[in-house]
Amino acid sequence: MESKIKEKFKQLFDEKKIEAAVIFQTGTIPTKNAPNVIFSKDDLETLTWNPLNWNNLANYLPNLLGKKIGIVAKGCDSRSIILLMQEEKVKRDQVYIIGIPCSGMINIKKLEKDFGEEITGLEFNADKIKVKGSSSEKEYNKDDYLFDSCKTCKYPTPVIYDELIGSEIKGYRGENYTEAIEFEKKSVEERRKLMVEELSKCIRCYACRNSCPSCYCQECFVDSNQPKWLEKGQNIDDIFFYHIVRAYHMVGRCVDCGSCQAACPMDINILLLTKKLNKDVRELYKYECGLDENKPPALSTFEINDYNKFIK
Amino acid sequence: MKKATKSDFIKFLKDLSDSYEVIAPQKIADEGIDLSPVTDFNKITFDYVNTERSFKRFIFPQSQELFKFENNKIVAEKIKPKKQVIVGIRNCDINNFKVLDYNFIEKDPVDSLYKDARDNTIFIVGACIKNNSTCFCKTFKINPLGVESGDLSYLFDDESKEFYIKANTEKGTELIKKLKCKAASDFDEKVKKYETNHDNIPDLIEDKDLVEIFSGQLDGDKWETIFQGCVNCGICTFYCPTCYCFDIEEEGKFWKGRRVRNWDSCMFSIYSKETTGHNPRPTNRERYRNRVLHKFYYQLKHNDSYGCVGCGRCISNCPTNIDIRKIIKTFI
Secondary structure, three states, rough: HHHHHHHHHHHHHHHHOOOOOEEEEOOOOOOEEEEEEEHHHHHHHEEOOOOOOOOHHHOOOHHHHHOEEEEEOOOOOOHHHHHHHOOOEEEEEEEEEOOOOOOOHHHOHHHHHHOOOOEEEEOOOEEEEEEEOOOOEEEEEEHHHHHHHHHHHOOOOOOOEEEEOOOOOOOOOOOOOHHHHHHHHHHHHHHHHHHHHHHHHOOOOHHHHHOOOOOOOOOOOOOOOOOOOOOOOOHHHHHHHHHHHHHHHOOOOOOOOOOHHHHHOOOOOOHHHHHHHHHHHHHHOOOOOOOOOOOOOOOHHHHHHHOOOOOO | EEEEHHHHHHHHHHOOOOOOEEEEEEOOOOEEEEEOOOOOHHHHHHOOOOOOOOOHHHOOOOOEEEEEEEEEEEEEOOOOOOOOEEEEHHHHHOOOHHHHHHHHHOOOOOOHHHHHHHHEEEEEEEEOOOOOOOOOOOOEEEEEEOOEEEEEEEEOOOOOOOOEEEEOOOHHHEEEEEEOOOOOOHHHHHHHHHHHHOOOOOOOOOOOOOOHHHHOOOOOOOOOHHHHOOOOOOOHHHOOOOOOOEEEEEEEOOOOEEEEEEEEEOOHHHHOOOOOOOOOOOOOHHHHHHHHHHHHHHHHHOOOOOOOOOOOOOHHOOOOOHHHHHHHHHOO
């Protein structure tokens, strides 16, 4: 698979069809791959494709506005590209999308914790992961270590692409919204308690925001000081404010790629909020984000029979 | 120099908890092993290479109140510094004082909050007997065994399952008297035994002069590629034991509120944004360049110490695998 992607990109660079390529390169440590933007075909040498590629590569597109770009896309990446097209951050003829059907990405932090020591080598087979450490070696089932968002992924095969490498995977590995349904059942106090528990871990590094392709504002509301919307300290109310406003900005714009949660160094369950909102959008507006570039996002449009019970 | 069993050592810490808050490495549900105030002394663990986060936040908290104000007056509340003991610090982390002290104490005006916290803390350094592949402390001439650092230092001998403990300062000498156990005459031998465990830690800089190397490359082509993957989150700066940038803000209303200082990160766009709206570091490229140069050029030039101790946290926590070692190698 890797050689096919490399070949295609080489050809695109040679034919001057692209000026830059957004790819994954082999990381400097065995547990990480490096998402990167490259401008020369020489950098394709270290291109890699394995279950460590959890970053959503569409995240790099808004910064490359105006350039011709080649990009490798998993199902979720392709949906984000569609969202960016809908919001005019990317033009269709500006990107060459190499679609890759994705069998799910590995939650490497969870694996590392279960393994107990530093991972010095990883080998991926069809459904097994072989993990090497300095003193032991173990084999794990890949399915046990998929990210939660991958376990419930509905669109593992890219929705939009110029070329598909690999065979199509028919998706939907499980019920998507169990956690959100549990959350709905809770009382307001219980919800708050749960959220405080999760969010009190937050160190406000904003890795969730910065790893998200839908978060591309020139100036984020947390960075604004004229006016100042919230304080920057460790007060739980401010942390709450940040996460809730971020989630509300995601309504109908979240493709559920899970990169916010994967990027979080404190393992906060950030997807809890966005999943609930995704469920609401699906039920109230019959809309799923990132499927059709010709249809505007749910909250950017109004139809006469739209849900409007909240207006009294 | 003394040697103690684990239960002796834990008892020693428990006794200290009468007059100090004891902060020690413990297994924290989702986060792995990290420093945290001890409530249950059985939960203390010494089975780790390094703690998830450095001890920096106990000396220089992420968010710290300076004073409160009300109706145009400062409601002065002299905040009493907490007496605390931090156990299990690694030598790389405690070498952050070369950077922090220079900025907070050695130059006028002295930062009293920082100084008070530092003076009221006892540092107990644990020698590394293992290391991670991301460790590169030897680059900065830091010895991973480091039994000369901190008020007290210990080495856990895997074979005899004993802690070899040594006092390095006056405070430490006073404290070690309270530790009831045998004297350790074979201390140096034990330390020597573990030296070879760390032969794999690289020295990336050797005796090259980074000031000279970087002064020719403060800008240029090499900077065009290294930052591309970076998404400008604050993980590397918040996990870094030496990053000390902060931002002072007023919280509350005009007539009533408080002044706080919060950690800031040079990775954020607001960090360098000026009142006019102009930002001299508008993109990732400038911000990342500043971070690297601050660590390996500016501080070296002015303070004669690196802004990095080689703990490797920025490498293992970076969501996009930006590797500071790779960047040093790019320029050398």
